[in-house]
Amino acid sequence: MPHPVRPPVRRATAADTDELIRLRIVMLEAMEAGPVAPGDWSHRSAVALRRRLPDPDATLAAFVVDRPDGSPGLAACAVGTIEERLGAPGNPDGRLGYVFNVATDGPYRRQGLSTACLEALLAWFTERDVPTVRLFATQDGLAVYERLGFTRETNTSMRLNLPRRVS
Numbered sequence: 260m261p262h263p264v265r266p267p268v269r270r271a272t273a274a275d276t277d278e279l280i281r282l283r284i285v286m287l288e289a290m291e292a293g294p295v296a297p298g299d300w301s302h303r304s305a306v307a308l309r310r311r312l313p314d315p316d317a318t319l320a321a322f323v324v325d326r327p328d329g330s331p332g333l334a335a336c337a338v339g340t341i342e343e344r345l346g347a348p349g350n351p352d353g354r355l356g357y358v359f360n361v362a363t364d365g366p367y368r369r370q371g372l373s374t375a376c377l378e379a380l381l382a383w384f385t386e387r388d389v390p391t392v393r394l395f396a397t398q399d400g401l402a403v404y405e406r407l408g409f410t411r412e413t414n415t416s417m418r419l420n421l422p423r424r425v426s
Contacts (some may be wrong), residue, residue, distance in 0.1 A: 279308055335367060
């Protein structure tokens with residue numbers, strides 16, 4: 260059986276911002292099981308991407324696959340950040356990777372595009388000596404993440420939404 264051809268993956272640039280936001284909406288709609296409207300949140304996210312993506316030493320990176328049919332736009336992406344926390348015995352530098360935006364546009368699903376983007380992102384984490392990477396998985400993505408070696412953890416995660424300051 261022939262090996263599947265890996266799609267060409269590239270590191271995203273600021274010029275990819277609008278498409279990364281569009282794919283984030285695709286991902287959020289899958290997670291929320293309903294429409295997600297752009298708004299202030301998407302504008303602020305775009306500003307952050309345009310500021311952070313051009314920096315080669317940034318603690319945020321996105322890897323993308325252009326649409327294979329040659330039409331303008333992205334087919335898939337994986338975005339992640341590196342956080343620096345206080346060290347611990349198993350992680351003296353306190354570096355932690357976090358994957359938060361893995362998405363594939365509907366017509367391009369089940370072709371390994373997001374997996375290729377995620378593999379590039381994991382290589383980026385490895386090059387930066389990040390020992391642990393975390394993510395929240397949707398049911399659709401669970402098998403992909405497990406194939407790549409992610410394991411489920413006991414979920415002791417808690418959240419507190421603080422009041423927002425009025426600007």
